[in-house]
Amino acid sequence: xxxxxxxxxxxGACMAAAGEPDRERFRQEAQRTPLEDISQHVELQCVIxxxxxxxxxxxxxxxxPGTSTxxxxxxxxxxxxGGQLARSDDNGKTWTRIxxxxxAAAKDHWNCPSIYRMTDPAGKSRIWIFSAFKGNPRENxxxxxxxxxxxxxxxxxxxxxPLGSAFRCVMTFSSMIRLKDGRYMGLYHRDVxxxxxxxxxxxxxLSADGGFSWSEPERIAAVxxxxxxxxxxxxxxxxAELCVLMRENNHQGCSLMMFSRDxxxxxxxxxxTAWALTGDRHGxxxxxxxxxxxAFRDMAPESPTRCHFVAWVGTYDDIxxxxxxxxxxxxxxxxxxxxxxxxxxxxxxxDVLATTYAKIHDGPEQQSVVCVRFTP
Numbered sequence: 001x002x003x004x005x006x007x008x009x010x011x012g013a014c015m016a017a018a019g020e021p022d023r024e025r026f027r028q029e030a031q032r033t034p035l036e037d038i039s040q041h042v043e044l045q046c047v048i049x050x051x052x053x054x055x056x057x058x059x060x061x062x063x064x065p066g067t068s069t070x071x072x073x074x075x076x077x078x079x080x081x082g083g084q085l086a087r088s089d090d091n092g093k094t095w096t097r098i099x100x101x102x103x104a105a106a107k108d109h110w111n112c113p114s115i116y117r118m119t120d121p122a123g124k125s126r127i128w129i130f131s132a133f134k135g136n137p138r139e140n141x142x143x144x145x146x147x148x149x150x151x152x153x154x155x156x157x158x159x160x161x162p163l164g165s166a167f168r169c170v171m172t173f174s175s176m177i178r179l180k181d182g183r184y185m186g187l188y189h190r191d192v193x194x195x196x197x198x199x200x201x202x203x204x205x206l207s208a209d210g211g212f213s214w215s216e217p218e219r220i221a222a223v224x225x226x227x228x229x230x231x232x233x234x235x236x237x238x239x240a241e242l243c244v245l246m247r248e249n250n251h252q253g254c255s256l257m258m259f260s261r262d263x264x265x266x267x268x269x270x271x272x273t274a275w276a277l278t279g280d281r282h283g284x285x286x287x288x289x290x291x292x293x294x295a296f297r298d299m300a301p302e303s304p305t306r307c308h309f310v311a312w313v314g315t316y317d318d319i320x321x322x323x324x325x326x327x328x329x330x331x332x333x334x335x336x337x338x339x340x341x342x343x344x345x346x347x348x349x350x351d352v353l354a355t356t357y358a359k360i361h362d363g364p365e366q367q368s369v370v371c372v373r374f375t376p
Contacts, residue, residue, distance in 0.1 A: 033326065035328075046370065047370045049369040051359065051365045051366035051368040054077065056076060056084070057080070058357060059073065064154075069088065069153075070345055071087055071154055072088075079110070082110065083099055087154065092347075092353040102148060108146075111133065114129070129147065129148040143162050144162055145169065147162065166216060166217060174188055174230045174231055174232065174281065175231050175232045179206075180239075181263070185264050189201065190203055201219050205218070229248075234316075245282040245284075247299075256273065275324070276300065278298075278299055280297040291314060292315070293312070295342040296310065298340070307336045308330075313328065314326065330356075351373055351374065352375075352376060353372070358370060
């Protein structure tokens, strides 16, 4: 396989020959992609943290395996400080704030926290909360990717040392997957040079001890003229292939995807996704019937739901072969593009719980953290 950071140009199926968006093609894609709108069904929604007095943003979630318990972490305001934690013990129907369980230092962890449960080689599982940086990165260059850890499924928490300057990032791990050999692969993006047209690149790192230590980050995607970021990794039904979906931050065409058939050691060059999968910060769960539900902020050109929170439903082959699948509008954003970072959980009855931040009312309040429970 060719490495993703090859300087060869990517032939974008969603771009016209001159490099400008093919608007007519996009309009045709919008017309032929089935769309269902459940955004007005408020009975499917639950507000975890309302934005009446403060902007609540960028949540991620974690469901404890085999239970009805789900954790949600987020930041205040946009890209702001951590220290917010909620717990649901009824699959997201009701939530309780448990911020007091976190160390006071959590409020000095900044930008888009993400939460994962990782198991070490001895079989011990721990919950980790990662953030982008601790304090001012100019004043604390070793403060990248600060961490909180729980050894008792979220009852108590400890601050752990940041991963350090080698893990400089825009946001911490936006996706993580366990490899066949038991190691974990974390994916994130880095802003390599401010104001460059193609400054964003994708990096991977590996942990063999359940999250305590990580390998030297390795660049796996850099695309001339494009800005891949916010990677989301998923595995093919036969287990042989990894797929990474990526936001394309220039927002002129489709999102990007790449593939690996050797557990992430090498990657194909990034290519366009289907128009219907175009958006920011993809989050994915696989249904019992094998289909994927992938939620994101819709950024597809000419989309009737552009800038709102949507889900895509389709098979792995649909992803691989750029087929449209179908779309569901989950939430309406009254603040335009400023919404849509999802936590995605599959519940035991086959329902999906999609959690995001959005300004859900046309009034003075700001963004809220809200979840939508639906049956695809």
